[in-house]
C-alpha cells in the first residue's frame with residue numbers, strides 16, 4: 219500500500235487557516251485525483267460511488283483543498299456534517315487531548331465522563347423541558363433503528379409509519395423506512411416488516427394543501443390502513459433532506475404530533491440532517507414549536523467524527539431493560555470529546571445566527587436566479603439548508619437531466635454542489651456555517667453562470 223499524496227507533497231493543514239478563495243488550477247478532477255480514483259475503482263466496492271471524484275488533502279472554513287492543489291467552495295459540508303467547519307481548532311484540540319488519554323473502553327463495559335456529558339447536553343438542548351434520557355450510537359441509521367426499537371419496547375406495539383420522500387438510512391430497517399428505491403433499496407430486499415408509508419406535505423407539488431389538510435390525509439390513511447392500536451411510532455424528518463429539502467406546510471407536523479399524543483403513538487423526529495444550528499435554530503423542530511417524544515441526531519453533532527444519538531422522554535427511553543441497548547463503539551470517547559466541543563461551538567460562536575445570515579444571502583441570490591430563469595421552479599429551505607427545484611417551466615415536471623448538467627458544470631468550476639430529491643431535480647446548499655459571505659456569493663454566481671449556459 220502506498221500513501222503517495224501525503225508523502226510526496228508538503229502536507230497542508232486544514233481548518234479555518236486555509237486560504238479562503240476558490241482556485242482551480244487543473245481540470246476537475248486533476249491528474250492525482252484521477253490516479254487515486256483508478257486505484258479506488260480497483261480496490262473499493264463499486265456500490266460505493268463518489269459524486270465528485272476529487273481526493274481531499276485538507277479542508278476548513280468554507281473550502282476544500284484537493285491533492286492537485288485545487289481549492290473548491292464547500293456547499294455540502296460532507297452532507298451537513300461539518301457545520302462548525304472542517305478541523306475547527308477547538309474540536310482538533312478536544313480530540314487531540316482525548317486521543318492522548320484513551321481511545322476506547324466500550325461504554326457498556328467501563329464508563330467515562332464524556333458520554334454522560336454529551337447525554338446531559340442533548341437532554342438540555344433538545345426541544346421540551348420534560349425529563350429526558352439519551353443513548354449514543356455511531357451513525358444516523360443506527361440511531362434511527364434504536365429509536366424504533368425503543369418505541370416498540372415502550373408501546374408493546376410493532377407498526378411504524380414513515381412518509382413519502384422520507385430518508386432514514388441504508389440498514390435493513392432504515393431502508394424499509396426510506397422511500398426512494400434507486401439507489402438506496404433496489405435489489406437489497408426483503409425489507410423489514412411492519413413499516414407503512416403515509417402521504418406527506420410537499421407544498422410545491424401537492425396542489426397547495428394546508429398543513430392541517432395534508433396531516434388529515436395522512437392520519438385518515440394511517441387509521442384506515444394500520445390503526446393506532448397497532449402503531450408504535452411515526453417517524454418524520456421536520457424538513458425532509460434526501461427527499462428534496464421539503465419544508466412541510468405550517469401545522470402539518472403539529473397536527474401529526476398531536477394525533478400521536480392522543481393515540482399512544484411515539485412521535486419520532488429524525489433530525490439527523492436538520493439538527494444542530496443547520497436550519498437557523500438548534501433543531502428544526504423548534505421552528506414549529508414541535509416537541510417530539512424522541513429526537514434522533516447525528517451528522518452535525520461532532521464536527522465530523524462518527525456519533526449519533528437518541529434522546530427522548532425518560533419513561534420511553536427507560537422502558538428497555540438494562541443491557542437492551544448498546545454496541546461496541548456507540549459514544550466512543552473521541553467522538554464524545556468532539557461532540558462536547560462542537561456543541562459548545564454551536565452555543566457560543568453565534569452559529570445559529572450565522573445560519574440565519576446564510577439563509578438571507580442564499581434567499582437573495584437564489585431568488586435573483588429564479589427571477590430570471592423560470593426553470594428554477596422553487597426556492598425553499600431554512601437557514602443553511604436551502605435548495606432549488608429545477609423544472610420544465612411549461613409543465614412543472616422535474617428536470618433531473620438539467621440538474622445533473624448544472625451540478626457537473628459547477629464542479630468543474632470549483633464548487634461542491636449536491637443534489638437530492640425523489641425526482642433527482644433538487645440542488646441543495648449545505649455550506650459549513652463558517653463559510654464567508656464572499657465564498658457563498660461566489661459559489662452561487664458560478665451556479666448562475668452554469669445554469670444560464672445549460
Ligand code: PLZ
Pocket residue numbers: 297356357358359360362385386387388455459460488489490491492516517
Ligand atoms: N436520517 C434524515 O439525512 C443521512 C445519506 C447519504 P447515516 N443522509 C445522508 C447517503 O447517500 O448514504 C441520514 C439522514 C436522515 C438518517 C440518515 C442516515 O444517517 O449516518 O448516513 O446512517
